[in-house]
Amino acid sequence: DSGVTQTPKHLITATGQRVTLRCSPRSGDLSVYWYQQSLDQGLQFLIHYYNGEERAKGNILERFSAQQFPDLHSELNLSSLELGDSALYFCASSVAGQGAIFSSYNEQFFGPGTRLTVL
Amino acid sequence: AQTVTQSQPEMSVQEAETVTLSCTYDTSESDYYLFWYKQPPSRQMILVIRQEAYKQQNATENRFSVNFQKAAKSFSLKISDSQLGDAAMYFCAYRSGRSEFDMRFGAGTRLTVKP
Numbered sequence: 105d106s107g108v109t110q111t112p113k114h115l116i117t118a119t120g121q122r123v124t125l126r127c128s129p130r131s132g133d134l135s136v137y138w139y140q141q142s143l144d145q146g147l148q149f150l151i152h153y154y155n156g157e158e159r160a161k162g163n164i165l166e167r168f169s170a171q172q173f174p175d176l177h178s179e180l181n182l183s184s185l186e187l188g189d190s191a192l193y194f195c196a197s198s199v200a201g202q203g204a205i206f207s208s209y210n211e212q213f214f215g216p217g218t219r220l221t222v223l
Numbered sequence: 224a225q226t227v228t229q230s231q232p233e234m235s236v237q238e239a240e241t242v243t244l245s246c247t248y249d250t251s252e253s254d255y256y257l258f259w260y261k262q263p264p265s266r267q268m269i270l271v272i273r274q275e276a277y278k279q280q281n282a283t284e285n286r287f288s289v290n291f292q293k294a295a296k297s298f299s300l301k302i303s304d305s306q307l308g309d310a311a312m313y314f315c316a317y318r319s320g321r322s323e324f325d326m327r328f329g330a331g332t333r334l335t336v337k338p
Contacts, residue, residue, distance in 0.1 A: 106267075137324060146227075146314055146328035147268075160324045192266060212326065214260075214268035 107131065108197050108215035116221045122183040125218045129176055129197030135159075136178040137212060138170055141192040153178055185222045192217045227317050229329035236305045237337050243290075244300045244332045246315030254320030257291065257298045262331070263311040271313070274298065276320070302334075310336045 107130035117123055129136050134155045139147040140163075149162035153172035164170075167185075172178040182189060196212040226249045236242035248257070259271040274282045274291050282289050286306075290299045302309055315329040 135324070137326075146330045147326075148328075149324070149326060152324035160322070194268060196268075211270060211273070213270075217266050217268075219266075 106213040106215065108195060108213050110193075110195050110215035110218050112218060113216065114219045114221075116223065117185060118223055119185055119187060121185050121222075122181065123185065123220065125180040125182070125193050125195075125220070127178045127180070127195030127197075127215055129178070129195075130213055133197035133199055133213070134176065135198045136172055136176070137196045137198075138164075138178070138180050139194040139196065141194060141217075142188075143191070147194060150180070182220070187222050190220055190222045192219050227315055227327050227329040229313075229315055229332050231332045232330070233333045233335070235335040235337060236302070236309075238305055238307060240305055241301060241303045242305055242334065244302075244313050244315075244334065246298045246300070246329055248296050248298065248315075248317045248327075250296070250317065250319075252319055252321070256318045256320065257289075258316040258318070258326075259287070259289070259298075259300045260314045260316060260328075261309075261311045262314060263308075268314075272300065305336050307336050307338060310334055 109128045111126045136153045138150040141147045150164040151170050152160040156172050167183050170180045194217045195215045198210050198212045228247045255276045257274045261269045261271045272284045286303045288301045312331045314331045317327045319325045
């Protein structure tokens with residue numbers, strides 16, 4: 105158990121719909137990362153938040169958005185869903201972000217993932 | 224841009240034997256970190272081992288060890304005394320030393336352990 109929680113575990117929805125995935129980081133972690141893993145592929149970085157602020161964007165579609173709340177939990181919003189959005193969505197957390205407090209490897213701890221199926 | 228390549232989509236090993244999973248990466252940076260993650264059928268991403276590029280000594284964690292060849296940009300994972308519980312997808316990952324969010328993953332190698 106990494107200490108990172110994600111809800112829901114599974115989500116089945118239809119094309120055109122909107123869903124929200126939730127992530128709670130480990131206690132004390134300020135950074136949250138979202139990744140997408142399509143079938144039998146590696147993880148693709150979507151977005152990074154540090155202490156409530158967006159820090160970096162990866163291959164995130166405009167239909168997707170995220171935020172990190174004052175209690176540090178994060179939500180990933182996926183809208184106008186398409187069949188190709190079906191994937192496993194991981195959240196990870198780490199202690200720090202960029203800057204002076206950057207540690208040597210700043211390990212990312214992954215949550216169990218949310219499996220999204222778009223029908 | 225940094226890329227990570229795992230050239231073995233699937234590997235199999237006999238229980239108690241040793242297997243090596245390959246990973247190569249492309250970067251122009253000198254400061255970076257390399258990781259191997261295990262993803263069992265539960266889909267949880269589990270960190271197996273990490274290597275800092277500035278360290279010459281290969282990392283070891285119990286039955287898991289790496290062969291880090293910086294000049295060749297190679298980072299292979301050796302699993303000794305393979306166990307049934309080692310069966311999983313294994314992902315090699317690269318992270319820039321300048322950007323702790325920028326983690327690049329390979330496509331993965333599916334390891335089967337035969338009893």
